[in-house]
Structure formats: structure tokens, C-alpha cells
Amino acid sequence: MTALLQIKDLTVRFPGVTAVRDLALELHRDEVLAVVGESGSGKSVTALAVLGLLPRTAAVSGSIVLDGQELLGLDEERLRRVRGARIALVFQEPSTALNPVERVGWQIGEVLRAHGTASRRERRERAAELLAQVGIPPERARDYPHQFSGGQKQRIVLALALAADPDVLIADEPTTALDVTVQAEILALLRELQRDRELAVLLITHNMGVVADLADRVAVMRSGRVLETQDVHRIFAAPSTPYARRLLASVPQLGVQDPPALDVPASAPKSPPAFAVTDLVVDYPGHPAALDRVTLSVAPGEVLGIVGESGSGKSTLGRVATGRLRPSSGTARLFGTDLAPLRRSDLRALRRRVGVVHQDPAASLDPRRTVLESITEPLDIHRVGTPAERVARAEELLDQVALTRDHGARLPRELSGGQRQRVALARALVLEPALLLADEPTSALDVSVQATVLELFAELQRRHGFACLFISHDLAVVDQVADRVAVLRSGRLLELGPADQVLTRPTSDYTLELLESVPLPDPEAQRARRAAGRLKTSA
Amino acid sequence: MSAPELGTSEPLGDAEPDQGPRVRRGALLRGRGLAGLSLVGVVVLAGLLAPLIAPYSPQEQLPDANLLGASAGHLFGTDEVNRDVFSRVLHGIRADLLVCLIAVPCGAVLGGLLGLVASQYGPADVAAQRAFDIVLAFPPIILGIGIAAVTGVGMLPVICVVIGAELPLFGRLVRTATLKVRELPYVDAAESMGATRAWVLRKHVVPNILDAVIVQLALSASMAVFISSAMNFIGIGVRPPSPSLGGVLADAMAQLGTNDMYAIGPLLVIVMLVLGFQLIAQALLAERRHGGDAS
Numbered sequence: 057m058t059a060l061l062q063i064k065d066l067t068v069r070f071p072g073v074t075a076v077r078d079l080a081l082e083l084h085r086d087e088v089l090a091v092v093g094e095s096g097s098g099k100s101v102t103a104l105a106v107l108g109l110l111p112r113t114a115a116v117s118g119s120i121v122l123d124g125q126e127l128l129g130l131d132e133e134r135l136r137r138v139r140g141a142r143i144a145l146v147f148q149e150p151s152t153a154l155n156p157v158e159r160v161g162w163q164i165g166e167v168l169r170a171h172g173t174a175s176r177r178e179r180r181e182r183a184a185e186l187l188a189q190v191g192i193p194p195e196r197a198r199d200y201p202h203q204f205s206g207g208q209k210q211r212i213v214l215a216l217a218l219a220a221d222p223d224v225l226i227a228d229e230p231t232t233a234l235d236v237t238v239q240a241e242i243l244a245l246l247r248e249l250q251r252d253r254e255l256a257v258l259l260i261t262h263n264m265g266v267v268a269d270l271a272d273r274v275a276v277m278r279s280g281r282v283l284e285t286q287d288v289h290r291i292f293a294a295p296s297t298p299y300a301r302r303l304l305a306s307v308p309q310l311g312v313q314d315p316p317a318l319d320v321p322a323s324a325p326k327s328p329p330a331f332a333v334t335d336l337v338v339d340y341p342g343h344p345a346a347l348d349r350v351t352l353s354v355a356p357g358e359v360l361g362i363v364g365e366s367g368s369g370k371s372t373l374g375r376v377a378t379g380r381l382r383p384s385s386g387t388a389r390l391f392g393t394d395l396a397p398l399r400r401s402d403l404r405a406l407r408r409r410v411g412v413v414h415q416d417p418a419a420s421l422d423p424r425r426t427v428l429e430s431i432t433e434p435l436d437i438h439r440v441g442t443p444a445e446r447v448a449r450a451e452e453l454l455d456q457v458a459l460t461r462d463h464g465a466r467l468p469r470e471l472s473g474g475q476r477q478r479v480a481l482a483r484a485l486v487l488e489p490a491l492l493l494a495d496e497p498t499s500a501l502d503v504s505v506q507a508t509v510l511e512l513f514a515e516l517q518r519r520h521g522f523a524c525l526f527i528s529h530d531l532a533v534v535d536q537v538a539d540r541v542a543v544l545r546s547g548r549l550l551e552l553g554p555a556d557q558v559l560t561r562p563t564s565d566y567t568l569e570l571l572e573s574v575p576l577p578d579p580e581a582q583r584a585r586r587a588a589g590r591l592k593t594s595a
Numbered sequence: 596m597s598a599p600e601l602g603t604s605e606p607l608g609d610a611e612p613d614q615g616p617r618v619r620r621g622a623l624l625r626g627r628g629l630a631g632l633s634l635v636g637v638v639v640l641a642g643l644l645a646p647l648i649a650p651y652s653p654q655e656q657l658p659d660a661n662l663l664g665a666s667a668g669h670l671f672g673t674d675e676v677n678r679d680v681f682s683r684v685l686h687g688i689r690a691d692l693l694v695c696l697i698a699v700p701c702g703a704v705l706g707g708l709l710g711l712v713a714s715q716y717g718p719a720d721v722a723a724q725r726a727f728d729i730v731l732a733f734p735p736i737i738l739g740i741g742i743a744a745v746t747g748v749g750m751l752p753v754i755c756v757v758i759g760a761e762l763p764l765f766g767r768l769v770r771t772a773t774l775k776v777r778e779l780p781y782v783d784a785a786e787s788m789g790a791t792r793a794w795v796l797r798k799h800v801v802p803n804i805l806d807a808v809i810v811q812l813a814l815s816a817s818m819a820v821f822i823s824s825a826m827n828f829i830g831i832g833v834r835p836p837s838p839s840l841g842g843v844l845a846d847a848m849a850q851l852g853t854n855d856m857y858a859i860g861p862l863l864v865i866v867m868l869v870l871g872f873q874l875i876a877q878a879l880l881a882e883r884r885h886g887g888d889a890s
Contacts, residue, residue: 106796378787385644404789404791407788408788408789411788412788414783414784419779420780420783421784421800422785422802424803433785433788433798435796437785437789437790437791438789483788
């Protein structure tokens with residue numbers, strides 16, 4: 057059987073870098089080929105090359121054959137007829153893929169018109185049909201994109217992609233921007249559409265769970281090359297290259313890690329909790345409460361994981377903990393001190409004992425300050441010691457986060473994402489805080505980098521013994537670091553308990569749903585679960 | 596940079612020597628930047644060295660030298676009262692440079708401070724924005740005539756007008772840039788560490804908006820040369836017989852047929868200055884865009 061899409065010797069060069077080197081891939085009809093790799097591995101560039109969408113500065117050589125037709129070097133007009141009609145593309149971020157000022161039905165109609173459906177009535181009927189297929193009520197064709205949720209938007213993007221009945225669907229991180237329960241729905245939909253239409257799907261992703269869920273075959277890419285292409289079952293069971301082995305080992309898995317041993321709860325609560333809220337309510341005028349009567353506390357030396365999807369109020373809780381946001385009602389105490397009546401100067405003094413690590417290390421470091429200057433900043437602010445002592449202290453921290461002194465003189469843009477997050481960690485710890493607030497500290501990082509940063513985090517936590525509020529949407533990550541876990545949804549605290557209990561025997565239905573939605577990085581288990589789930593829904 | 600003195604020193608000046616040269620030096624040593632720098636450099640040097648290189652005193656009336664054309668002895672010829680135009684132009688440069696040196700930094704500092712204050716306090720913002728609107732409603736020359744009517748002609752109205760024209764530009768620039776920088780996560784990070792508002796402004800906001808301010812400085816210098824020449828041209832600037840570029844040019848208008856270089860000379864210098872500053876601004880701007888992409 058010949059491949060539907062055959063890529064041979066594909067090389068893409070940008071001025072100064074070779075993004076893709078001698079790449080060879082085959083995609084067959086009715087098959088899902090997952091391309092996995094970390095950022096910079098060339099997976100998205102490959103997708104763009106197939107569609108002829110690379111910027112002009114790129115030099116492309118090799119061959120991309122679709123059903124006997126060579127795509128490289130086609131003129132713009134012929135390429136246009138391939139795009140959409142033969143090969144469709146779904147991007148990561150659904151909100152930017154839709155035109156915000158046009159109705160969604162019209163947008164689908166435009167694709168149909170571009171590919172030759174002349175009659176307006178026919179277009180309207182077909183658009184309604186497509187929307188129904190992706191699970192959107194057809195009467196909503198007259199709504200605008202902002203009236204849909206993120207998951208619904210991604211469904212509409214899928215309808216757009218399938219409008220001209222393509223043979224090949226390229227999905228570039230189709231679920232990365234979505235919450236885990238929504239991701240599960242979109243994955244189920246993708247799977248169904250693929251089966252029904254016998255689509256060939258090129259799935260680009262970094263999420264091994266998504267791979268296990270959807271893929272038939274897997275190509276592992278690194279630095280522009282395909283390291284190995286394997287059947288999905290074989291790659292999870294016996295990856296042949298060391299890199300693939302490492303990549304798989306880095307994937308955090310629920311329930312695999314032993315919960316870190318902790319003696320703190322055993323000792324009598326002599327000192328007040330590092331952070332405690334009672335009946336905390338935070339609301340913004342005109343919106344439902346961001347936090348609604350939440351009561352929880354973090355004991356000294358304890359890591360409390362806060363999980364929830366977007367809009368659950370988990371980041372709001374973090375802002376309360378640093379005193380950036382005042383409770384509308386209820387109390388918030390930091391080291392036993394009520395935050396509400398504090399003056400700004402007292403609050404600043406209190407913040408000295410709180411370290412913060414943000415989600416995106418690229419943005420949370422001042423681009424003009426060297427690494428060393430960033431790490432000494434908290435010392436400078438609170439005027440701790442002499443300038444020489446501050447530098448010595450910062451260098452000590454550099455050692456602790458496994459960076460060299462040379463890194464100290466560099467600017468953030470000269471570091472990799474993982475190195476930057478190490479710098480952010482060092483900066484947060486330089487004042488020996490009693491409480492660390494980590495807001496999605498690893499979600500901007502590649503999975504193997506995430507693994508090393510989490511290891512480092514655990515080691516530093518053991519060494520410094522700080523309490524930590526660890527906010528994340530990733531249950532497996534929380535499982536790995538947290539002693540106790542709190543589950544938030546729409547501002548309410550649904551569940552709070554020891555990590556192994558909440559994440560294995562949850563008491564609330566929502567937590568169970570969250571857990572079930574996480575695609576397992578194991579094709580056998582994931583398929584078994586999906587089969588069971590399908591039985592449940594069809595009954 | 597690590598010295599923790601929380602002084603009240605003027606923020607713009609404070610960070611300038613430290614952050615300034617890193618990006619900019621390169622941009623001024625090639626292409627457009629180099630061309631602009633050379634043009635401005637030649638004129639500034641000529642102005643500075645005027646007493647040394649000018650062949651005559653600017654006021655000296657030479658015997659038998661009425662409206663002579665350009666020659667080796669008189670590069671730009673002589674004027675209707677027998678003065679050497681080249682010498683007058685060289686000395687005239689000084690008047691314009693003085694405006695650039697006093698008015699542009701004053702406008703930048705005052706405007707920048709207003710912008711910073713406006714970005715911090717809501718009511719001040721509203722007041723500053725409306726005040727800027729009012730100033731901008733007047734074309735600079737009209738503003739100049741108005742001020743000259745009160746103060747009398749001289750350098751003062753010229754300097755006032757240039758400052759007035761630049762206040763809103765710098766004010767708005769700094770306000771917008773500050774508001775943008777303040778929303779960035781690293782500012783949030785600093786505040787979470789317990790940094791004061793003054794610290795954030797001094798250590799994060801000012802260094803990060805300085806590039807934009809420097810570009811505007813070059814543009815403003817070009818505008819200042821233009822405004823001061825125009826005001827001298829219509830006679831509300833430097834009082835004759837003291838020379839100024841605009842003044843010499845105005846006198847030359849009556850003698851266009853007799854000595855062409857009389858008008859072309861000062862015009863050439865004005866063009867060199869305006870063009871030079873514009874080229875510098877463009878080169879810095881291009882460099883800044885590149886720098887922004889890289890980070």
C-alpha cells in the first residue's frame with residue numbers, strides 16, 4: 057500500500073539554523089501518526105512545510121508527495137487548491153483561529169465557497185450539518201466566536217478544517233490550550249471524526265497521554281530529525297532510542313510516585329500555619345465570586361497542591377496569599393497575621409517571607425537585568441547585607457539550582473526556558489522564605505525539562521523546608537510534589553485531603569472526572585479506559 | 596545597580612549612563628546612524644569652534660565687500676551690510692545648538708516626570724492629558740508669537756516654545772510606556788517580593804522605557820532646530836544683529852538674486868542638522884525593533 061502523504065529528505069533551513077534535516081515520514085489513509093518532540097525539534101516547521109506556509113526566508117529541499125502529486129514548488133494557486141480541500145490544518149489556539157467579527161456559520165460557508173460550493177442555501181445547510189457533526193447545535197451558526205467556550209471554539213475550528221472534506225488533517229497541538237476535561241472531549245471527537253471519515257491525521261503534540269489516546273504510529277523528533285518511528289504500543293513498551301526512553305520516563309504519571317514522606321502534620325501545630333484562609337470570598341464587581349467561602353491552610357513545611365481548571369480561582373488564591381488582592385469577606389492570614397487590616401508597608405515587610413515563582417520565566421525576569429542582578433533583587437529591596445554579601449548569597453543559590461557562576465553574568469534571553477525557571481526559583485528562595493507560592497511553575501516547560509525542575513524543586517524543599525502553595529492544572533505534577541491537595545472549581549473548594557487519597561480515591565465527582573480526563577501515557581490502559589467510557593455513555 | 600540607596604534623584608538621568616550605551620552604540624556606527632552622526636557632528640563641531648575657524652567676527656563690517664558672491668575669501672559671500680555670511684552662519688549655529696541643549700532636555704525631563712506622575716495617579720492623569728491637549732492645539736509658531744508678546748523677543752520665547760511643544764510628546768510617550776511595562780510579569784514579580792512603587796519605577800520601568808525616550812530625544816532635537824530656525828526667521832527669536840541660522844536666512848530673502856549662497860549657506864546647515872537628527876532617530880528605532888525581536 058502506498059502512502060497518502062510521503063515526505064522524503066525534507067530539509068528546511070532558516071538563515072543561521074537548520075530546522076528540519078533529511079526528514080522522512082509516511083502517512084497512510086485512515087491512520088493517526090503522532091509526531092512528538094520538545095520545543096525546537098522541528099515538528100511545527102514540518103507541518104507548515106507540508107502546506108507551503110513557511111516564511112519566505114526558509115529554504116526548503118526534498119520532496120513532499122500527496123497522492124502522487126509533488127507539493128514542493130507548486131505555485132500559490134495550485135497550493136491553495138490543496139490546502140483545505142486535500143490537507144486541512146488545526147492550530148493550538150482556537151480563539152485566534154476564528155475571525156472574531158464574523159458569525160461562525162458564515163466562516164464555514166467561506167471555506168465551502170473557496171472550494172466551489174456556489175449556492176448560498178447549500179452552504180448554509182452544509183455548515184449546519186458540519187456543526188452538528190462536531191457537536192455544536194446547528195442553530196448556533198448565527199453566533200459569534202466570543203459566544204462560545206474554548207472547547208466549543210476548537211470544535212468549530214475542526215468543523216472549519218473538515219468543511220472541504222480533506223483527506224489529511226494536520227493537528228498542531230490541538231488540545232494544548234484547553235482544560236483537561238475539555239481536552240478529553242475534543243480527543244474523543246477527533247477520534248470519532250477520524251474513524252468516520254477514514255482521515256489520515258498528522259498529530260503534532262508534546263503530550264504523551266494524547267499520543268497514547270489517539271495515535272496508531274509515533275515518530276519521535278529531536279533537533280530536526282526523526283529518531284525513530286514505531287507502532288504506538290511498541291514505543292511505549294520498548295522505545296529503541298535512548299532519547300525516546302528518556303522522554304517517556306520524564307512524563308509525570310498519576311499515582312506512580314510515592315507521596316513524599318512528611319512528618320510535619322504529626323508534630324503538634326505549635327507555630328501558626330504559613331498561610332490560612334477562612335471563609336474567604338473574593339469577588340470582582342459584576343462577576344460571580346472568584347473565590348466563594350474557601351477555607352484551607354498550609355502548615356509550615358507542607359506542600360499544598362491547588363488544582364483546578366481555568367476560572368477555578370486558583371490563581372486568585374495565589375494573589376491573596378501575596379497580599380496583592382484583599383478578601384471581600386472572610387479572613388486571610390499569613391504566618392498568623394491577618395492581611396486585611398495591614399498597611400502597605402507592613403504588607404511589604406511580610407512579603408519578605410514569601411517567595412514567588414511565576415508561570416512564564418521568560419516574562420517574569422526583567423530582560424535588562426543579568427541573572428545575578430535578578431537574584432540579588434529581593435536582597436536589594438530589603439537591604440540585606442552589603443552588596444558583596446548579596447552577590448555571594450546569589451552565587452550560593454546559583455549553585456543550589458545547578459547553574460554555574462558564568463550564568464550569573466548572562467541576560468535572561470541567553471538562557472533556555474528551564475534555566476530561566478531555575479533562576480526564578482533561585483530568586484524566590486534567596487531570602488529564605490517560609491512560604492513559596494508557585495503558580496503553574498512548570499507548565500511553560502518541555503516535559504523533560506519539567507522533570508528536572510520538579511526534581512530540583514523537591515530537593516530544595518527538603519533542604520530549605522519552606523511551606524509551598526503549588527498551583528497547577530496538571531494533576532500528575534501535583535501528585536509528584538504535593539503532600540496535600542485542594543481541588544477548586546468555579547471558586548469553590550470541592551475537596552481537600554492528603555495527595556494520595558484525593559488523587560486515587562476522590563470523594564467528589566468532579567475530581568473523579570478530572571482524573572478520568574487525564575489521558576494516560578499508556579496506550580493499553582488508555583484504550584481500555586476509553587472502551588469502558590464508551591460503554592458507559594452509549595448505555 | 597545593586598546599591599540600595601532609595602534616593603529621590605531624577606529617575607531619567609539616574610539610569611541613563613548605566614543602561615544607555617549597551618544597545619545604542621552599535622546603531623550609530625554604521626549605515627544611517629553613522630551618516631546622521633557625521634552630519635550632526637560636523638555642524639556641532641563647526642558651532643563649537645566658530646570663534647577659532649570663522650575668518651571674521653560675525654558683526655564686523657568689511658570695507659568694499661557689499662553682497663559679494665561666494666569666493667575663496669568669503670565662502671558664502673557677504674551680506675548687504677558688508678558682513679561675512681560664513682562667519683555669521685558659524686556663529687548662528689551656536690544659537691540653535693543652545694536651544695537644542697537647553698530646551699530639549701528640559702522638555703524631556705519635565706514631560707517624562709509628568710508622564711510618570713500621570714501613570715501613577717488617576718486624577719493627575721486626567722489633568723495632564725487635558726493640559727497636553729490644550730498645548731497641542733496651538734501650532735508651535737502661534738504659541739511662540741503669543742509668548743513673545745508677553746516676554747519680548749529673544750532666546751526665552753524660543754526655548755519656551757520648544758519645551759512647550761515637547762512636553763506633551765514626552766509626557767504621552769512615558770505614560771504609555773510606563774503603563775505597558777507595569778503590566779508585565781516581572782514587575783508583578785518585583786512587587787510580590789515587597790518592592791515599593793518607587794523601586795519598581797526606578798529599577799524596572801525607567802530602564803525599560805529609556806530606549807523609547809532616546810529615540811524621541813533625537814526626533815525632538817530635529818524638531819527643535821526646525822522650530823528655532825522658523826522663529827528666528829520670522830523675527831521673534833534671537834535679537835539682531837546677533838546671528839542665528841533663521842535670522843541670516845530671513846535677511847537673505849531680500850537678496851536672493853544677488854548672492855545665492857547668502858540663503859543657501861544657512862539653509863544647508865539647517866538641513867544637515869534636521870536630517871542628521873532624523874537619521875539618528877531612525878537608526879536607533881530600527882535597532883530597538885531588532886533588539887525587541889531578539890529578546
